[in-house]
Amino acid sequence: MGLIKLFILLVLAYIAFVFWRQFKAAQAEKHRTPPQQPPRMVRCAQCQLHLPEDMALRQDDKWYCCSEHRDVDQQY
Template identity: 55%
Template sequence: MGLIKLMVLIAVVIGLVILWRRFKAWQITSQRQQPTPTNPPLMVRCAQCQLHLPRDQALRVNDQWYCCDAHRDAGRHD
């Protein structure tokens, strides 16, 4: 009876080691798939609607930033 318990214990330990290694491999794989932003885009706020958008997509008039032509034109008339 003692030999059977020892074999079951060894099987459980081997199973746990295998599961641990698979979990660690899965963690490493999932970390590689997530992109890490090196330089996030600079954000600005539209003077008309307060929407935040990347600076390279915004329209600038003097010191004001706008998200679209309509807001830029509306801002000129205010």
């Protein structure tokens, strides 16, 4: 009789362990942040430097890395 109780206890412990692992995996999945997209890169029309679009200056259809390059290109 004692062996049957031990077997039932082990099965219940295994079932509890499996449910606990699934619960923890679901929690980790919920708190995972989605992968971020890399920033779009543009090229300076003057010096050909590549930089992120949010750091570049745009004039007409051209991108510039700084106001000096934008101003030099506007003179020509």
